Amino acid sequence: MAPSTGTYTFSDGSQKDLVRLVGNAPAQYGGRSYNFPVQLWLMDSFPFTPPICLVRPTPTMVIREGKHVDGVGRIHLPGLHSWDYPKSSVVALLNEMIAKFEEDPPLSSKTTVDSKDPHELLSFVSNLRINDGESKRLDKPNNKVSVIGGGDLGMATVMSILSKCKVDKLVFIDVTESSTKGGSTDLEIFRLPQVEVSRDLSASAGSRVVVVTANAWSSEQSYASVVQTNVDMYRGIIPSVSRFSPDSVMLIASQPVDVMAHVAWRQSCLPPSRVIGAGCNLDSERLSHILDVNLNAHKPAWVIGELSDNKVAVMSNTGLSSSGQPEIAAESNSTKPLLDRAFEMMKNRGQRSWSVGLSIADITNSVLTDKMKTHSVSTLAQGWGGIGAEVFLSLPCIMGANGSTRLAGVSLGPEEDSKLRESVTALSDLISQLQI
Numbered sequence: 277m278a279p280s281t282g283t284y285t286f287s288d289g290s291q292k293d294l295v296r297l298v299g300n301a302p303a304q305y306g307g308r309s310y311n312f313p314v315q316l317w318l319m320d321s322f323p324f325t326p327p328i329c330l331v332r333p334t335p336t337m338v339i340r341e342g343k344h345v346d347g348v349g350r351i352h353l354p355g356l357h358s359w360d361y362p363k364s365s366v367v368a369l370l371n372e373m374i375a376k377f378e379e380d381p382p383l384s385s386k387t388t389v390d391s392k393d394p395h396e397l398l399s400f401v402s403n404l405r406i407n408d409g410e411s412k413r414l415d416k417p418n419n420k421v422s423v424i425g426g427g428d429l430g431m432a433t434v435m436s437i438l439s440k441c442k443v444d445k446l447v448f449i450d451v452t453e454s455s456t457k458g459g460s461t462d463l464e465i466f467r468l469p470q471v472e473v474s475r476d477l478s479a480s481a482g483s484r485v486v487v488v489t490a491n492a493w494s495s496e497q498s499y500a501s502v503v504q505t506n507v508d509m510y511r512g513i514i515p516s517v518s519r520f521s522p523d524s525v526m527l528i529a530s531q532p533v534d535v536m537a538h539v540a541w542r543q544s545c546l547p548p549s550r551v552i553g554a555g556c557n558l559d560s561e562r563l564s565h566i567l568d569v570n571l572n573a574h575k576p577a578w579v580i581g582e583l584s585d586n587k588v589a590v591m592s593n594t595g596l597s598s599s600g601q602p603e604i605a606a607e608s609n610s611t612k613p614l615l616d617r618a619f620e621m622m623k624n625r626g627q628r629s630w631s632v633g634l635s636i637a638d639i640t641n642s643v644l645t646d647k648m649k650t651h652s653v654s655t656l657a658q659g660w661g662g663i664g665a666e667v668f669l670s671l672p673c674i675m676g677a678n679g680s681t682r683l684a685g686v687s688l689g690p691e692e693d694s695k696l697r698e699s700v701t702a703l704s705d706l707i708s709q710l711q712i
Contacts, residue, residue: 277316277370284317284328286522294318298332301370303377312383314351314373316366326359327366328519329373337383344478345382350519352478357516419444419644422480422521424513425490426450429529431459432633433487438468440637441644447472447479451490451513477513481520484677485640488513488540489529500709506530507539507710518544525643525679528553528654529636533583534703535710537654538668542712549679553654555670556580556587558635560652562625563589566618573614576602578652578672582699587670588692589615592650602650604672607689639675646677653680661685661696667703669696 277299284294295318300311313332319325329351333339341347355364355372421443423433434448448471450460464473472479480486492509494502510530518526526544528551530536537553544551556579567573576592591614593605605611642649650672657669660682673680688696 301374323361326356331382342380344376352481357477420483421485422447422483423487424449426459428629429489432629433636436633436637441641477516483521483524486524487527514540514543526551534654534668548656555654556652586695586699604686606686642675648676651675665704
């Protein structure tokens with residue numbers, strides 16, 4: 277492996293000059309020897325963080341997408357996920373890479389009409405299905421969803437997504453550090469279609485949506501210390517998941533959801549439009565249902581703010597059947613009594629695991645189908661309605677394949693505005709106490 281410098285381009289288009297190691301990983305496969313070109317990019321934080329590992333196909337080679345290599349050549353290994361300096365090293369990583377390449381080669385030669393070598397046809401043949409005498413090349417799955425975190429909410433999320441969404445593959449990862457474990461064994465026993473059970477975060481590679489339901493509650497005395505336990509667990513999950521699926525939308529359901537969505541955004545380095553929390557979506561759907569069915573007000577409504585007693589309700593200025601982009605209506609003498617009454621009717625409805633699971637599945641479906649439906653999700657609220665602090669709050673956002681787009685802010689009533697400001701202050705104070 278020869279060291280040199282080069283410019284690395286990240287998934288968001290930004291670039292950085294880094295040190296890289298370039299060379300070949302020698303591997304034996306099918307009784308023959310192969311030299312697979314690879315390069316390892318060393319971040320500024322190396323050796324405390326792992327290298328970014330890529331295969332380098334020559335013009336005569338093609339990438340064989342598999343468990344350890346994605347479609348753009350990014351290498352995913354258990355050793356990268358569990359990197360722990362000084363125990364981990366580049367030499368050990370290369371040895372693991374070679375062992376995995378000998379099980380599943382990452383590259384093969386491009387096929388030509390004159391190809392006679394069966395080893396050169398390896399990639400092409402492994403991706404063919406024979407059907408009625410015809411050969412059809414398989415499209416790679418593009419609707420992959422990963423759910424990270426077991427327990428009741430994790431299981432409810434898996435079942436709800438399977439029922440609501442058309443997925444090619446759903447990966448369920450039971451995180452050992454989470455206090456909400458369980459369910460993975462039953463899924464393994466009954467072997468549901470399209471479901472893969474794993475305990476390795478690399479299994480999430482290539483996901484379009486990654487849902488995190490894991491919680492790691494501790495017996496610490498202060499609230500900040502309890503939340504810090506969750507933040508510490510996230511540090512071992514979020515950076516890896518964002519590397520495995522750099523183009524995904526990350527949907528957070530861990531508690532407290534507004535704080536943990538903020539933490540996930542900071543730790544993932546993804547754009548804020550692609551890291552959201554489940555937030556007040558469940559309350560919003562319930563509110564809209566009550567207004568439509570019970571109170572005969574056929575307009576969408578959303579619950580916004582912090583997922584706490586300080587949340588407030590707002591209504592759209594367009595009807596449910598309108599095809600135009602919804603806008604938040606300014607508070608009026610007609611809308612406030614209606615919203616207050618609907619809010620009162622909602623009060624005794626709890627947030628059980630299956631209810632939250634259904635809400636998560638609804639948001640996931642909007643991303644997978646590019647539905648452009650408006651959900652109240654926890655998102656970066658800075659700049660909305662005069663909010664200057666860097667906090668996450670539930671706001672009405674149009675959800676599609678590229679993540680979230682906030683609706684424009686409006687002037688709230690004095691009571692609602694006061695509640696929102698209280699939440700901003702409380703969340704800012706809590707975030708300042710955390711070691712993210």
